[in-house]
Amino acid sequence: MQAGLQRPCSWPAIEPVTSHSTYEILESGMVLMKNYISLMDQAEIVNICHKLGVGPGGFCQPTYNSGHKSQLQRMCFGRNWDPETRYKERYRSDGSEPPPVPEEFIPLVETTIQDAQAHINSNVEIPSMSPDVCLVNFYTSTSRLGLHQDRDESSNRLRRGLPVVSISIGDSAEFLYGFTHTTDECNSRKVLLESGDALIFGGKSRLVFHGVKTILPNTAPLSLLQKTMLRPGRLSLTFRQF
Numbered sequence: 056m057q058a059g060l061q062r063p064c065s066w067p068a069i070e071p072v073t074s075h076s077t078y079e080i081l082e083s084g085m086v087l088m089k090n091y092i093s094l095m096d097q098a099e100i101v102n103i104c105h106k107l108g109v110g111p112g113g114f115c116q117p118t119y120n121s122g123h124k125s126q127l128q129r130m131c132f133g134r135n136w137d138p139e140t141r142y143k144e145r146y147r148s149d150g151s152e153p154p155p156v157p158e159e160f161i162p163l164v165e166t167t168i169q170d171a172q173a174h175i176n177s178n179v180e181i182p183s184m185s186p187d188v189c190l191v192n193f194y195t196s197t198s199r200l201g202l203h204q205d206r207d208e209s210s211n212r213l214r215r216g217l218p219v220v221s222i223s224i225g226d227s228a229e230f231l232y233g234f235t236h237t238t239d240e241c242n243s244r245k246v247l248l249e250s251g252d253a254l255i256f257g258g259k260s261r262l263v264f265h266g267v268k269t270i271l272p273n274t275a276p277l278s279l280l281q282k283t284m285l286r287p288g289r290l291s292l293t294f295r296q297f
Protein backbone atom coordinates (compact mmCIF):
# COMPACT_ATOMS: atom_id res chain seq x y z
CA MET A 56 0.00 0.00 0.00
CA GLN A 57 1.32 3.48 -0.85
CA ALA A 58 2.48 5.71 1.99
CA GLY A 59 -0.30 8.07 3.00
CA LEU A 60 -3.08 5.77 1.84
CA GLN A 61 -3.72 4.24 5.22
CA ARG A 62 -7.18 3.05 6.06
CA PRO A 63 -8.83 2.86 9.47
CA CYS A 64 -7.42 -0.17 11.30
CA SER A 65 -10.90 -1.48 12.12
CA TRP A 66 -11.30 -2.48 8.46
CA PRO A 67 -10.61 -6.11 7.76
CA ALA A 68 -7.24 -6.47 6.11
CA ILE A 69 -7.08 -7.60 2.56
CA GLU A 70 -4.20 -5.45 1.40
CA PRO A 71 -2.64 -5.31 -2.02
CA VAL A 72 1.13 -5.92 -2.30
CA THR A 73 2.39 -2.95 -4.19
CA SER A 74 6.06 -3.66 -3.47
CA HIS A 75 6.31 -6.46 -6.06
CA SER A 76 3.72 -5.14 -8.46
CA THR A 77 4.28 -3.36 -11.72
CA TYR A 78 1.91 -1.02 -13.51
CA GLU A 79 1.12 -0.80 -17.18
CA ILE A 80 -0.97 2.01 -18.62
CA LEU A 81 -2.90 0.37 -21.43
CA GLU A 82 -4.98 3.41 -22.41
CA SER A 83 -6.18 6.63 -20.85
CA GLY A 84 -8.16 5.41 -17.83
CA MET A 85 -7.07 1.79 -18.23
CA VAL A 86 -4.31 0.50 -15.95
CA LEU A 87 -3.08 -3.06 -15.47
CA MET A 88 -1.53 -3.73 -12.07
CA LYS A 89 0.51 -6.94 -12.31
CA ASN A 90 1.06 -9.14 -9.27
CA TYR A 91 -0.97 -6.73 -7.17
CA ILE A 92 -2.80 -9.03 -4.76
CA SER A 93 -0.71 -11.24 -2.46
CA LEU A 94 -1.18 -15.01 -2.55
CA MET A 95 -2.56 -14.93 0.98
CA ASP A 96 -5.16 -12.38 -0.01
CA GLN A 97 -5.98 -14.28 -3.19
CA ALA A 98 -6.60 -17.34 -1.01
CA GLU A 99 -8.83 -15.30 1.29
CA ILE A 100 -10.81 -13.99 -1.68
CA VAL A 101 -11.24 -17.54 -3.00
CA ASN A 102 -12.39 -18.75 0.41
CA ILE A 103 -14.95 -15.95 0.75
CA CYS A 104 -16.26 -16.60 -2.78
CA HIS A 105 -16.40 -20.33 -2.09
CA LYS A 106 -18.38 -19.86 1.10
CA LEU A 107 -20.87 -17.47 -0.51
CA GLY A 108 -20.87 -19.37 -3.80
CA VAL A 109 -22.46 -22.48 -2.33
CA GLY A 110 -25.18 -20.55 -0.46
CA PRO A 111 -28.42 -18.88 -1.67
CA GLY A 112 -27.65 -16.46 -4.50
CA GLY A 113 -24.37 -18.32 -5.09
CA PHE A 114 -22.79 -19.57 -8.31
CA CYS A 115 -25.13 -20.54 -11.14
CA GLN A 116 -24.93 -20.89 -14.88
CA PRO A 117 -26.93 -18.03 -16.43
CA THR A 118 -29.33 -19.00 -19.22
CA TYR A 119 -30.25 -16.87 -22.23
CA ASN A 120 -33.85 -16.59 -23.49
CA SER A 121 -32.77 -18.79 -26.41
CA GLY A 122 -32.15 -21.58 -23.91
CA HIS A 123 -28.40 -21.36 -24.40
CA LYS A 124 -26.44 -21.58 -21.19
CA SER A 125 -23.58 -19.20 -20.52
CA GLN A 126 -20.13 -20.81 -20.55
CA LEU A 127 -19.43 -19.45 -17.09
CA GLN A 128 -20.54 -19.95 -13.55
CA ARG A 129 -21.54 -16.58 -12.16
CA MET A 130 -22.47 -15.09 -8.81
CA CYS A 131 -23.49 -11.49 -8.14
CA PHE A 132 -22.88 -9.40 -5.07
CA GLY A 133 -24.95 -6.32 -4.25
CA ARG A 134 -27.36 -6.45 -7.18
CA ASN A 135 -28.63 -9.20 -9.39
CA TRP A 136 -27.29 -9.02 -12.97
CA ASP A 137 -28.49 -11.35 -15.67
CA PRO A 138 -27.52 -11.36 -19.38
CA GLU A 139 -31.19 -10.96 -20.39
CA THR A 140 -32.74 -8.79 -17.68
CA ARG A 141 -29.55 -6.86 -16.83
CA TYR A 142 -30.01 -5.25 -13.39
CA LYS A 143 -33.82 -5.11 -13.66
CA GLU A 144 -34.81 -8.18 -11.64
CA ARG A 145 -34.08 -8.02 -7.94
CA TYR A 146 -34.50 -11.76 -7.48
CA ARG A 147 -33.07 -14.64 -9.48
CA SER A 148 -35.40 -17.19 -11.06
CA ASP A 149 -34.79 -19.45 -8.03
CA GLY A 150 -36.08 -16.65 -5.77
CA SER A 151 -32.67 -15.91 -4.26
CA GLU A 152 -31.15 -12.46 -3.82
CA PRO A 153 -27.43 -11.75 -4.18
CA PRO A 154 -25.40 -11.33 -0.99
CA PRO A 155 -24.02 -7.82 -0.42
CA VAL A 156 -20.47 -7.05 -1.55
CA PRO A 157 -18.36 -8.60 1.26
CA GLU A 158 -17.03 -5.79 3.43
CA GLU A 159 -13.45 -7.08 3.17
CA PHE A 160 -13.49 -6.28 -0.56
CA ILE A 161 -14.51 -2.64 -0.35
CA PRO A 162 -11.26 -1.17 1.04
CA LEU A 163 -9.29 -3.45 -1.28
CA VAL A 164 -11.05 -1.98 -4.32
CA GLU A 165 -10.81 1.59 -3.04
CA THR A 166 -7.07 1.19 -2.39
CA THR A 167 -6.55 -0.38 -5.81
CA ILE A 168 -8.12 2.69 -7.42
CA GLN A 169 -6.03 5.03 -5.24
CA ASP A 170 -2.85 3.21 -6.25
CA ALA A 171 -3.77 3.40 -9.92
CA GLN A 172 -4.56 7.11 -9.54
CA ALA A 173 -1.23 7.68 -7.74
CA HIS A 174 0.58 5.87 -10.53
CA ILE A 175 -0.91 7.99 -13.31
CA ASN A 176 -0.91 11.05 -11.05
CA SER A 177 -4.56 11.79 -11.78
CA ASN A 178 -7.90 11.22 -10.16
CA VAL A 179 -9.61 12.77 -13.16
CA GLU A 180 -8.49 10.15 -15.66
CA ILE A 181 -9.69 7.46 -13.24
CA PRO A 182 -12.32 8.77 -10.79
CA SER A 183 -12.78 7.19 -7.35
CA MET A 184 -15.68 4.88 -6.56
CA SER A 185 -16.91 2.67 -3.77
CA PRO A 186 -18.19 -0.65 -5.13
CA ASP A 187 -21.76 -1.74 -4.42
CA VAL A 188 -21.96 -4.38 -7.17
CA CYS A 189 -19.62 -7.19 -8.14
CA LEU A 190 -19.91 -9.94 -10.74
CA VAL A 191 -17.89 -13.03 -9.90
CA ASN A 192 -17.17 -15.31 -12.85
CA PHE A 193 -15.68 -18.77 -12.77
CA TYR A 194 -14.18 -19.99 -16.05
CA THR A 195 -13.14 -23.56 -16.78
CA SER A 196 -10.45 -24.22 -19.39
CA THR A 197 -13.05 -24.12 -22.19
CA SER A 198 -15.02 -21.06 -21.06
CA ARG A 199 -14.86 -17.81 -22.97
CA LEU A 200 -16.57 -14.46 -22.65
CA GLY A 201 -17.45 -12.63 -25.86
CA LEU A 202 -16.52 -9.00 -26.46
CA HIS A 203 -18.97 -6.66 -24.75
CA GLN A 204 -19.21 -3.34 -22.93
CA ASP A 205 -20.13 -3.01 -19.25
CA ARG A 206 -22.84 -0.41 -19.69
CA ASP A 207 -25.72 -1.48 -17.47
CA GLU A 208 -24.74 0.57 -14.45
CA SER A 209 -26.59 3.85 -13.85
CA SER A 210 -26.16 6.49 -16.55
CA ASN A 211 -24.82 9.02 -14.06
CA ARG A 212 -21.99 6.68 -12.98
CA LEU A 213 -21.22 5.72 -16.57
CA ARG A 214 -21.14 9.36 -17.65
CA ARG A 215 -18.70 10.13 -14.86
CA GLY A 216 -16.52 7.20 -15.91
CA LEU A 217 -16.49 5.52 -12.51
CA PRO A 218 -14.14 2.59 -13.05
CA VAL A 219 -14.65 -1.15 -13.19
CA VAL A 220 -12.03 -2.91 -11.07
CA SER A 221 -11.33 -6.47 -12.14
CA ILE A 222 -9.32 -8.96 -10.10
CA SER A 223 -8.01 -12.21 -11.57
CA ILE A 224 -7.34 -15.35 -9.54
CA GLY A 225 -6.30 -18.86 -10.62
CA ASP A 226 -5.50 -19.78 -14.21
CA SER A 227 -4.31 -17.02 -16.53
CA ALA A 228 -6.56 -15.57 -19.21
CA GLU A 229 -6.02 -13.93 -22.56
CA PHE A 230 -8.09 -10.77 -22.25
CA LEU A 231 -9.12 -8.87 -25.36
CA TYR A 232 -10.02 -5.20 -25.55
CA GLY A 233 -10.72 -2.54 -28.12
CA PHE A 234 -12.51 0.72 -28.59
CA THR A 235 -14.71 0.56 -31.67
CA HIS A 236 -18.06 -1.10 -32.17
CA THR A 237 -16.38 -3.17 -34.87
CA THR A 238 -13.94 -4.57 -32.31
CA ASP A 239 -13.57 -8.28 -32.89
CA GLU A 240 -10.95 -10.89 -32.13
CA CYS A 241 -8.88 -9.82 -35.15
CA ASN A 242 -8.58 -6.13 -34.42
CA SER A 243 -8.62 -6.16 -30.63
CA ARG A 244 -5.59 -5.89 -28.38
CA LYS A 245 -4.65 -8.76 -26.12
CA VAL A 246 -3.21 -8.78 -22.64
CA LEU A 247 -2.46 -11.65 -20.27
CA LEU A 248 -4.27 -11.52 -16.94
CA GLU A 249 -2.54 -13.67 -14.32
CA SER A 250 -3.44 -14.63 -10.79
CA GLY A 251 -3.14 -11.56 -8.56
CA ASP A 252 -3.46 -9.00 -11.34
CA ALA A 253 -5.89 -6.09 -11.07
CA LEU A 254 -7.20 -4.29 -14.14
CA ILE A 255 -8.94 -0.94 -13.90
CA PHE A 256 -10.95 0.66 -16.66
CA GLY A 257 -12.63 3.97 -16.06
CA GLY A 258 -12.75 7.50 -17.45
CA LYS A 259 -12.29 7.44 -21.23
CA SER A 260 -11.92 3.64 -21.11
CA ARG A 261 -15.08 2.92 -19.12
CA LEU A 262 -16.95 1.65 -22.16
CA VAL A 263 -14.06 -0.33 -23.64
CA PHE A 264 -15.14 -3.49 -25.45
CA HIS A 265 -13.60 -6.45 -23.66
CA GLY A 266 -13.80 -10.20 -23.35
CA VAL A 267 -11.94 -13.35 -22.37
CA LYS A 268 -10.53 -15.30 -25.34
CA THR A 269 -8.78 -18.22 -23.68
CA ILE A 270 -8.05 -19.68 -20.30
CA LEU A 271 -4.55 -21.15 -20.08
CA PRO A 272 -4.89 -24.44 -18.17
CA ASN A 273 -2.57 -25.32 -15.28
CA THR A 274 -1.21 -21.80 -14.87
CA ALA A 275 -2.64 -21.07 -11.41
CA PRO A 276 -0.02 -20.71 -8.64
CA LEU A 277 0.43 -24.10 -6.97
CA SER A 278 0.44 -22.63 -3.47
CA LEU A 279 -2.97 -21.05 -4.13
CA LEU A 280 -4.38 -24.45 -5.06
CA GLN A 281 -2.84 -25.94 -1.92
CA LYS A 282 -4.34 -23.23 0.30
CA THR A 283 -7.87 -23.29 -1.17
CA MET A 284 -10.52 -25.48 -2.75
CA LEU A 285 -10.14 -23.58 -6.06
CA ARG A 286 -10.95 -25.93 -8.91
CA PRO A 287 -8.94 -25.82 -12.15
CA GLY A 288 -9.97 -22.59 -13.85
CA ARG A 289 -10.10 -18.86 -13.35
CA LEU A 290 -12.03 -16.71 -10.92
CA SER A 291 -12.59 -13.06 -11.81
CA LEU A 292 -14.28 -10.41 -9.74
CA THR A 293 -15.41 -7.21 -11.45
CA PHE A 294 -16.43 -4.47 -9.04
CA ARG A 295 -18.57 -1.50 -10.02
CA GLN A 296 -20.60 1.26 -8.42
CA PHE A 297 -24.15 1.08 -9.68
Ligand SMILES: O=C(O)CCC(=O)C(=O)O
Binds near residue numbers: 200267
Ligand atom coordinates in the same frame (compact mmCIF):
# COMPACT_ATOMS: atom_id res chain seq x y z
O1 LIG B 1 -13.38 -12.13 -16.38
C1 LIG B 1 -13.02 -11.03 -16.73
O2 LIG B 1 -11.85 -10.64 -16.64
C2 LIG B 1 -14.02 -10.08 -17.35
C3 LIG B 1 -15.40 -10.23 -16.81
C4 LIG B 1 -16.33 -9.25 -17.42
O3 LIG B 1 -16.02 -8.62 -18.38
C5 LIG B 1 -17.66 -9.05 -16.85
O4 LIG B 1 -18.05 -9.77 -15.90
O5 LIG B 1 -18.36 -8.15 -17.31
Ligand SMILES: [Fe+2]
Binds near residue numbers: 205265293
Ligand atom coordinates in the same frame (compact mmCIF):
# COMPACT_ATOMS: atom_id res chain seq x y z
FE1 LIG C 1 -17.37 -6.98 -18.71
